[in-house]
Amino acid sequence: xxxxxxxxxxxxxxxxxxxxxxxxxxxxxxxxxxxxxxxxxxxxxxxxxxxxxxxxxxxxxxxxxxxxxxxxxxxxxxxxxxxxxxxxxxxxxxxxxxxxxxxxxxxxxxxx
Amino acid sequence: xxxxxxxxxxxxxxxxxxxxxxxxxxxxxxxxxxxxxxxxxxxxxxxxxxxxxxxxxxxxxxxxxxxxxxxxxxxxxxxxxxxxxxxxxxxxxxxxxxxxxxxxxxxxxxxxxx
Numbered sequence: 001x002x003x004x005x006x007x008x009x010x011x012x013x014x015x016x017x018x019x020x021x022x023x024x025x026x027x028x029x030x031x032x033x034x035x036x037x038x039x040x041x042x043x044x045x046x047x048x049x050x051x052x053x054x055x056x057x058x059x060x061x062x063x064x065x066x067x068x069x070x071x072x073x074x075x076x077x078x079x080x081x082x083x084x085x086x087x088x089x090x091x092x093x094x095x096x097x098x099x100x101x102x103x104x105x106x107x108x109x110x111x112x
Numbered sequence: 113x114x115x116x117x118x119x120x121x122x123x124x125x126x127x128x129x130x131x132x133x134x135x136x137x138x139x140x141x142x143x144x145x146x147x148x149x150x151x152x153x154x155x156x157x158x159x160x161x162x163x164x165x166x167x168x169x170x171x172x173x174x175x176x177x178x179x180x181x182x183x184x185x186x187x188x189x190x191x192x193x194x195x196x197x198x199x200x201x202x203x204x205x206x207x208x209x210x211x212x213x214x215x216x217x218x219x220x221x222x223x224x225x226x
Contacts, residue, residue, distance in 0.1 A: 032211050043217035043219045046214040
């Protein structure tokens with residue numbers, strides 16, 4: 001069965017500092033990996049995805065993610081965090097089953 | 113605006129009521145999903161419709177009844193709910209058969225069962 005682990009319930013970072021939100025996955029076959037963001041009382045918004053090719057994927061709002069096959073990881077990163085980035089972030093994976101499986105989410109808190 | 117619209121945004125219902133949640137997408141997708149999001153729990157996939165046929169039902173109680181009359185519309189009919197059913201219900205759509213395409217989510221319906 002495929003699964004996604006987001007080991008941190010919450011990540012705290014000061015505005016202007018780099019941020020990383022961690023994600024590891026388990027899936028049969030080649031993984032398709034996604035990051036979504038959720039603001040309070042809103043649905044999930046797609047940020048970026050990895051299908052194939054370059055391991056560094058760039059997405060919306062300055063976010064990027066690095067795919068590491070040997071470590072089965074897909075960590076979300078941003079060079080300089082903004083207070084407005086504070087939200088709930090979900091990592092997700094599909095594989096040969098074409099079923100989207102989400103992690104439990106990581107709350108990002110960016111402070112001044 | 114993601115192209116997926118859910119109504120109502122908020123719903124308060126008694127345990128003996130019957131209500132329906134509605135989802136509409138204008139993205140040309142042919143797969144639609146219902147998810148349940150409860151506090152401090154993983155996102156739970158409830159139902160999947162692909163090409164208007166239900167292809168997945170993840171052991172959801174029968175008090176939740178989905179309906180997909182066409183590829184653009186999805187309903188979740190609710191009856192005799194329990195307080196633990198209070199949650200954010202999210203609808204999503206995607207292109208069926210393409211595992212690498214992202215899903216688009218509606219803003220959700222916040223359901224409170226009293």
